[in-house]
Amino acid sequence: MSSVSLTVNGKAVTAEIEPRTLLVQFLREHLRLTGTHVGCDTSQCGACVVHLDGEAVKACTVLAVQADGRQVTTIEGLAAGGDLHPMQAAFREHHGLQCGYCTPGMIMTAVDLVRRKGHALDETTIRHELEGNLCRCTGYHNIVKAIAAGATAMGQAPARQAAE
Amino acid sequence: MYAFDYHRPATLKEALSLVAKQEDAKIVAGGHTLIPTMKQRLAAPGHLIDLGRIPDLVGIERTPRAVTIGAMTTHGAVAESADVKEAIPALSELAALIGDPAVRHRGTIGGSVANNDPSADYPAACLALGATIITSKRRIPAEEYFRGLFETALEDGEIVTGVSFPIPHKAAYEKFRNPASRYALVGVFVAKRPSDIRVAVTGAGSNGVFRWAEAEEALAKRFSAKSLDGLKAPADDLIGDLHADAEYRAHLIGVMARRAVQAATER
Numbered sequence: 136m137s138s139v140s141l142t143v144n145g146k147a148v149t150a151e152i153e154p155r156t157l158l159v160q161f162l163r164e165h166l167r168l169t170g171t172h173v174g175c176d177t178s179q180c181g182a183c184v185v186h187l188d189g190e191a192v193k194a195c196t197v198l199a200v201q202a203d204g205r206q207v208t209t210i211e212g213l214a215a216g217g218d219l220h221p222m223q224a225a226f227r228e229h230h231g232l233q234c235g236y237c238t239p240g241m242i243m244t245a246v247d248l249v250r251r252k253g254h255a256l257d258e259t260t261i262r263h264e265l266e267g268n269l270c271r272c273t274g275y276h277n278i279v280k281a282i283a284a285g286a287t288a289m290g291q292a293p294a295r296q297a298a299e
Numbered sequence: 300m301y302a303f304d305y306h307r308p309a310t311l312k313e314a315l316s317l318v319a320k321q322e323d324a325k326i327v328a329g330g331h332t333l334i335p336t337m338k339q340r341l342a343a344p345g346h347l348i349d350l351g352r353i354p355d356l357v358g359i360e361r362t363p364r365a366v367t368i369g370a371m372t373t374h375g376a377v378a379e380s381a382d383v384k385e386a387i388p389a390l391s392e393l394a395a396l397i398g399d400p401a402v403r404h405r406g407t408i409g410g411s412v413a414n415n416d417p418s419a420d421y422p423a424a425c426l427a428l429g430a431t432i433i434t435s436k437r438r439i440p441a442e443e444y445f446r447g448l449f450e451t452a453l454e455d456g457e458i459v460t461g462v463s464f465p466i467p468h469k470a471a472y473e474k475f476r477n478p479a480s481r482y483a484l485v486g487v488f489v490a491k492r493p494s495d496i497r498v499a500v501t502g503a504g505s506n507g508v509f510r511w512a513e514a515e516e517a518l519a520k521r522f523s524a525k526s527l528d529g530l531k532a533p534a535d536d537l538i539g540d541l542h543a544d545a546e547y548r549a550h551l552i553g554v555m556a557r558r559a560v561q562a563a564t565e566r
């Protein structure tokens with residue numbers, strides 16, 4: 136067993152776990168944060184994307200022990216109380232989801248994309264950046280629209296972003 | 300995944316002694332090849348030595364003649380480095396084409412060259428640019444380092460600490476991506492170096508990355524995409540699989556090489 140201490144959605148967490156525990160398993164099974172999904176378990180689909188020290192990573196391909204001492208943000212950590220994060224609100228507004236299975240990973244990837252590439256995102260950039268996220272339902276069209284709108288909205292809500 | 304003991308050394312020295320001490324130890328860098336392999340139970344190390352907390356292995360250093368990248372530097376960091384963009388833009392573009400953004404946040408250059416997947420991108424850059432692989436023991440020229448499918452010159456317990464790329468006059472990388480895996484179906488890196496011209500091909504060789512000698516000779520006469528007209532890579536030693544047969548890969552090598560030369564001349 137190994138001891139891990141990390142910060143998840145702003146809260147300090149310490150646990151004794153087997154070293155082979157994946158970060159996604161730790162989040163879902165130990166912390167019961169089931170918003171992070173497992174779609175493929177083979178590093179392809181992006182349903183498991185969370186932020187590790189602010190960067191999007193596939194939590195099915197990171198060991199929980201590798202996150203020791205680090206900051207993890209999951210989909211549950213995005214909304215401020217009852218207010219959806221601007222990217223979440225944009226997905227709702229633009230029908231960026233159907234079954235919702237891929238959505239947490241899409242949104243975490245999108246927020247990371249805005250961090251790296253800013254608020255004015257064209258369609259080509261968004262589609263290219265979504266290569267690691269698969270959706271079986273939407274055909275991506277509305278996801279792309281939602282991300283463009285969410286990116287703009289994030290730029291108009293500077294106070295919210297700073298609080299993240 | 301089978302159970303293992305986890306170690307997190309703080310220095311290279313500590314990592315080397317851990318690797319030497321445990322018989323069934325394996326290094327984990329970004330884990331983006333190793334963790335999937337362990338999940339499939341194709342690898343089952345008893346001890347995992349994590350290089351993720353050794354600060355000396357991370358970073359990019361630029362001198363007038365070379366760019367040296369620490370083994371634990373992620374693909375994302377290479378893609379975004381202003382130094383790499385300026386000195387060897389083709390290398391920055393190559394890094395930006397590896398996998399997807401999340402993969403690039405974890406995967407490392409050291410892991411990529413240690414693994415030497417026949418469809419990986421970095422081996423092509425190493426061979427074309429004439430890079431040196433720096434290890435815990437020695438410096439190995441790329442030509443001597445890549446030895447075949449997943450085979451390298453690394454000895455047991457030897458750790459890659461960095462890769463040094465000489466700065467070329469011009470270079471470009473063109474990759475035909477497998478749309479499902481994002482690995483190279485064929486990738487061609489062309490480099491016009493102070494001393495010669497090199498063309499390295501990944502994704503296609505049944506012995507891994509290789510140099511295309513006929514193309515290099517043709518380009519030495521004149522560095523222009525036209526020089527490659529009519530030149531076809533031999534299909535004999537190429538990979539043929541469900542994604543593409545050898546003939547198709549041979550064709551793609553020519554197409555990617557011409558595009559790469561064109562892109563390099565336009566730099």
Ligand SMILES: Cc1cc2nc3c(=O)[nH]c(=O)nc-3n(C[C@H](O)[C@H](O)[C@H](O)COP(=O)(O)OP(=O)(O)OC[C@H]3O[C@@H](n4cnc5c(N)ncnc54)[C@H](O)[C@@H]3O)c2cc1C
Pocket residue numbers: 178179325326327328329330331332333334335350370396397398399402405406407408409410411413414416418419420421457458459460480481482483
């Ligand atoms: C979805 C997906 C898409 C991908 N697409 C591409 C792609 O398009 N192009 C591409 O090139 N790659 C691709 N990759 C592979 C990715 O680039 C890997 O990150 C890389 O091949 C291995 O690097 P790593 O740091 O993850 O190494 P790890 O998985 O940690 O290690 C790989 C192997 O190298 C050994 N090792 C690691 N570091 C060292 C070192 N410093 N010294 C000695 N041995 C070491 C390990 O013991 C292990 O055997 C993809 C991976 C995934 C999951």
Ligand code: FES
Pocket residue numbers: 172173174175176177178179180181182183184193194195196
């Ligand atoms: S579950 Fe992690 S990438 Fe699909």
Ligand code: FES
Pocket residue numbers: 231232233234235236237238269270271272273
């Ligand atoms: S909404 Fe169903 S998988 Fe994307």
